[in-house]
Amino acid sequence: xxxxxxxxxxxxxxxxxxxxxxxxxxxxxxxxxxxxxxxxxxxxxxxxxxxxxxxxxxxxxxxxxxxxxxxxxxxxxxxxxxxxxxxxxxxxxxxxxxxxxxxxxxxxxxxxxxxxxxxxxxxxxxxxxxxxxxxxxxxxxxxxxxxxxxxxxxxxxxxxxxxxxxxxxxxxxxxxxxxxxxxxxxxxxxxxxxxxxxxxxxxxxxxxxxx
Numbered sequence: 001x002x003x004x005x006x007x008x009x010x011x012x013x014x015x016x017x018x019x020x021x022x023x024x025x026x027x028x029x030x031x032x033x034x035x036x037x038x039x040x041x042x043x044x045x046x047x048x049x050x051x052x053x054x055x056x057x058x059x060x061x062x063x064x065x066x067x068x069x070x071x072x073x074x075x076x077x078x079x080x081x082x083x084x085x086x087x088x089x090x091x092x093x094x095x096x097x098x099x100x101x102x103x104x105x106x107x108x109x110x111x112x113x114x115x116x117x118x119x120x121x122x123x124x125x126x127x128x129x130x131x132x133x134x135x136x137x138x139x140x141x142x143x144x145x146x147x148x149x150x151x152x153x154x155x156x157x158x159x160x161x162x163x164x165x166x167x168x169x170x171x172x173x174x175x176x177x178x179x180x181x182x183x184x185x186x187x188x189x190x191x192x193x194x195x196x197x198x199x200x201x202x203x204x205x206x207x208x209x210x211x
Contacts, residue, residue, distance in 0.1 A: 015056050024100075025050045025059050032066050101125030101150060109155075111135055114188075118143045122150035122199070130155040132206050136188045145194035145201070147173070154190070154203045161186025162203050169195035178204040 026047050033043045046062040053059045096117040099106050102125055109130035116138040120127050122145070129143075132155055145152060145167065156162065161181035173196035181203075192201070 017053055017056055017059055021056075021059065022051055022053060025053075025063065028063060028066075037066055099127065101127050109133070113137065114141055116141060120145050120147065120152060120194075122147040122152060124148070125150045126153075127151070128153045128155070130206075131160060131188070131190070132157045139187050140189045140191060143190055143192050143194075145192060145196060147194075147196045147199055147201070149198035151199050152196075152201045154201070155206055156181070156186075156190065156203065158205060159187060161189050163189060163191040164201075164203075166191060166193035167196065167201075168193065169197070171196070172198045174200045176200065176202045178202065 029038070029043055029046055029050065032038050033040065038046070049062050050059060053062075095115045096119065097115050098119045098121070099108070100121040102121075102123050105126040105128070106120075106122075107128045107130075109128070111133050112135070114131065114134045114136040118129075118141065120129075120143065127147075127150065129152075143154075154162070156179060161184045162177060162179065164175060164177065164182050167175070175196070
């Protein structure tokens, strides 16, 4: 028998975290105290833990009992909360939805609720927003992009349209509107802004299947 050592996959909860991730969790805790989910003493204690955290598991410990407010890369089972099976927060009218994909994927499809404003933060990840069955709360939806070396795919129904003119920076990236709806009237009208660095933005209609 050879001397073979079995290599076990690394638990994502043990991944090291950056200052940016620690600051993100502190911002989540600030939202929690603003909604009355935790008191000031709990906020102070959890903030100290978050700022001293070394791994994703450490960060998740301060968020695990706070519903709908989770760190996107700190799932208790090692599975990114930002993925397609992530818990989805209920969206109230007028609320802004922030989606973050870091080395992971975000999928919103089916009858999901679309607020008037969406922010997509995508770093080395993939985001897919399917509006074909979505419950859109306003005739115009503003989508702010902050995408770095990742892909963003947007699927819109035939009666919808996009406006891509407010994207301020496209660097080493591609924008592909396969619907031909850019600048046309449509309901809903999806107005994109922000920046793309690397990767791609693709807008398309649902695929048609012929029997």
